[in-house]
Amino acid sequence: MASEQDVLDTLRGIKDPESQKDIVALGLVRDVAIHGGEVSFTLAFAAQPPQTKVMIHSMASKLVGRLPGVSKVSAKMAGAAAAPAHQHGHAHGQAPSAAPAAPQRPADMIPEVKQTIAVSSGKGGVGKSTVAVNLALALHGTGASVGIIDADVYGPDLPLMLGTRGRPGMFDNRIIPVEAHGLKVMSIGLLVGDKEPLVWRGPMIHSFIQQMLRDVLWGPLDYLVFDMPPGTGDAQLSLSQVIPLSGVVMVTTPQEVALLDVRKAIAMFQRLNVPMLGIVENMSYFVAPDTGTRYAIFGEGGGKKVADEYGMPLLGQLPLDPDTRKGGDEGAPITVRRPESAQAAAFREVARRIVERLDAVATLRPLPTIS
Numbered sequence: 001m002a003s004e005q006d007v008l009d010t011l012r013g014i015k016d017p018e019s020q021k022d023i024v025a026l027g028l029v030r031d032v033a034i035h036g037g038e039v040s041f042t043l044a045f046a047a048q049p050p051q052t053k054v055m056i057h058s059m060a061s062k063l064v065g066r067l068p069g070v071s072k073v074s075a076k077m078a079g080a081a082a083a084p085a086h087q088h089g090h091a092h093g094q095a096p097s098a099a100p101a102a103p104q105r106p107a108d109m110i111p112e113v114k115q116t117i118a119v120s121s122g123k124g125g126v127g128k129s130t131v132a133v134n135l136a137l138a139l140h141g142t143g144a145s146v147g148i149i150d151a152d153v154y155g156p157d158l159p160l161m162l163g164t165r166g167r168p169g170m171f172d173n174r175i176i177p178v179e180a181h182g183l184k185v186m187s188i189g190l191l192v193g194d195k196e197p198l199v200w201r202g203p204m205i206h207s208f209i210q211q212m213l214r215d216v217l218w219g220p221l222d223y224l225v226f227d228m229p230p231g232t233g234d235a236q237l238s239l240s241q242v243i244p245l246s247g248v249v250m251v252t253t254p255q256e257v258a259l260l261d262v263r264k265a266i267a268m269f270q271r272l273n274v275p276m277l278g279i280v281e282n283m284s285y286f287v288a289p290d291t292g293t294r295y296a297i298f299g300e301g302g303g304k305k306v307a308d309e310y311g312m313p314l315l316g317q318l319p320l321d322p323d324t325r326k327g328g329d330e331g332a333p334i335t336v337r338r339p340e341s342a343q344a345a346a347f348r349e350v351a352r353r354i355v356e357r358l359d360a361v362a363t364l365r366p367l368p369t370i371s
Helices: 004-011 050-065 128-140 158-162 202-214 234-242 256-271 302-310 322-329 342-361
Strands: 029-035 038-045 072-079 113-121 146-150 169-171 174-176 178-180 183-187 221-227 247-252 276-281 314-317
Touching: 004 029, 004 038, 004 050, 038 050, 050 072, 050 202, 072 202, 113 128, 113 234, 113 256, 113 342, 128 146, 128 158, 128 183, 128 221, 128 247, 128 322, 128 342, 146 158, 158 183, 158 322, 202 234, 234 256, 247 256, 247 302, 247 342, 256 276, 256 302, 276 302, 276 342, 302 314, 314 342
Parallel strands: 038 072, 113 221, 113 247, 146 183, 146 221, 247 276, 276 314
Antiparallel strands: 029 038, 169 174, 178 183
């Protein structure tokens, strides 16, 4: 089994790019604890830029995970001020005997955000990110202040779809989100290279979700939209535990294989007591531009079927449209590229219905629990 000294010696191999000092010598490593094969520690960052924080966190988790006998690594990210007062005397991250301070209340992470909307799906390839981006833009078109978080760490598409290329700035040791088409945007894709894979375990995803809330200067927002990764994994669980979500929009296509997976995702959010706002059926049909004939390429009626099954509204049926795909590829979503189009109007109608649903469920918003 790895010892505390083994962990610290391993972490000494990671250097801060700017100072070229190892992270243990800099005092970034705090609260090392070992329980069997599980190792936990806190990285108490100071003024490091976001990309440096991500790099150090990833390397620390990866290297400690390679130690003999280590089965799980939990590396939390925090500001330097988060270190407990009794840290003095426990040099270089040795765990103090006193109990850690109580965690911050979830609602305090983004106190100026009025509504939080997760856009999720049971499986990939159903156009979830396209729906999330155009939904956020449609909400912004009503005059609302809107932010969007790319929580899909394994496939962060928002920088491409919104045409954002710059890196986030820093102010007062907090991250300034990038702005695109009037939206405040944060994505791990803004911090790492386009071809750099992120091989992250659950604790790393949980830390990332927290950082995107606690360490980002979102300011006052009417809506904060989360583009979730597909499935029922760590990101969904972490987000549901970290903040009280206003509701979830489930995206599916009409065919049975998509409905099979979306049912699992709905069941997960219901188990977490997160309000379901409704179903968006994407790629519902295709209208041939030369003849006007409508084709149900992926079947039909699936979205309504699952909506009726779970007693929630079908928020909209969005067509399979080449211009929508092109807009996403070129960084000009259809609601911006062709705001007068039928496709943009369909997204605006979905946004209108979501606002109505948020008002309807506002009084029925319990804190997430796991039973």
